[in-house]
Amino acid sequence: MLPDLERKLLRILYNFSSKRRRMPEMGELERMTGRGKNDVISGLNMLEQEQYICWPDKPYLHSIVVLEGWERGKPVRLWY
Numbered sequence: 001m002l003p004d005l006e007r008k009l010l011r012i013l014y015n016f017s018s019k020r021r022r023m024p025e026m027g028e029l030e031r032m033t034g035r036g037k038n039d040v041i042s043g044l045n046m047l048e049q050e051q052y053i054c055w056p057d058k059p060y061l062h063s064i065v066v067l068e069g070w071e072r073g074k075p076v077r078l079w080y
Contacts, residue, residue, distance in 0.1 A: 002071050008033055009033065014066050023064050024061065052068050
């Protein structure tokens with residue numbers, strides 16, 4: 001189970017990539033999470049370590065690729 005910040009970051013990254021067809025900028029992530037740059041970067045590093053995202057070009061957020069959009073081990077509810 002992911003901590004709150006990492007789960008929120010994963011959902012933001014997934015939604016941005018699918019709906020806006022781009023990755024958010026650092027300022028957008030800070031505003032949406034309510035956390036500072038250091039917290040956001042450590043959360044992204046944790047997501048990469050857990051293999052939810054791939055971040056090959058570290059300083060640039062546009063290089064992030066979402067590998068899994070949901071938390072593992074948690075059932076996904078589909079609403080019709």
